[in-house]
Amino acid sequence: MQLPSIFFLFRSSRNTVLRSATRQLLTLGAGVLLSQAVLAQAVQVENAWVRATVPGQHATGAFMRLTSASATRLVAVSTPAAGFAEVHEMRMDNNVMKMTPLKDGLELPAGKAVELQPGGFHVMLMDLPKPLPAGSTIPVTLVFRDAKGVEQRSEITLPVSSKAPMSPMAPMEHSH
Numbered sequence: 107m108q109l110p111s112i113f114f115l116f117r118s119s120r121n122t123v124l125r126s127a128t129r130q131l132l133t134l135g136a137g138v139l140l141s142q143a144v145l146a147q148a149v150q151v152e153n154a155w156v157r158a159t160v161p162g163q164h165a166t167g168a169f170m171r172l173t174s175a176s177a178t179r180l181v182a183v184s185t186p187a188a189g190f191a192e193v194h195e196m197r198m199d200n201n202v203m204k205m206t207p208l209k210d211g212l213e214l215p216a217g218k219a220v221e222l223q224p225g226g227f228h229v230m231l232m233d234l235p236k237p238l239p240a241g242s243t244i245p246v247t248l249v250f251r252d253a254k255g256v257e258q259r260s261e262i263t264l265p266v267s268s269k270a271p272m273s274p275m276a277p278m279e280h281s282h
């Protein structure tokens with residue numbers, strides 16, 4: 107008779123399923139609690155996007171609006187979509203547009219929106235292992251550190267696009 111062993115198999119697999127379901131629920135619960143705790147003090151990220159690349163292009167920019175409830179700095183950015191990422195500032199220097207990494211990170215004053223946008227502050231993604239086509243997304247980790255050295259991390263998903271997404275809140279770009 108094979109029945110007892112089949113029954114045993116059924117039982118054990120059912121238990122395994124139940125155990126893993128319970129574990130997933132617990133993990134989910136802990137995850138929700140954790141994200142709520144983080145959200146309470148997290149830096150608000152809006153209108154985030156990455157400029158799409160063409161084959162052969164190994165660097166691109168990521169843009170977003172950051173608003174932190176308390177004063178902090180964006181000190182590091184990482185993503186599996188790039189070999190490395192830096193926070194850059196772009197400005198005119200003797201009529202030449204120059205990009206330089208912000209050594210101390212990007213200052214985020216309390217309650218003030220800071221724009222990372224084409225032509226200004228931006229996140230530079232370099233050493234791209236493969237092109238980033240429009241319509242795809244990439245995961246990005248933002249690391250913030252305040253004056254006391256307290257770190258916060260934001261895991262976000264950025265849409266890849268060939269131009270800035272439409273936003274009623276986006277500042278007008280004026281050409282003179």
Ligand SMILES: [Cu+2]
Binds near residue numbers: 195
């Ligand atoms: Cu740059």
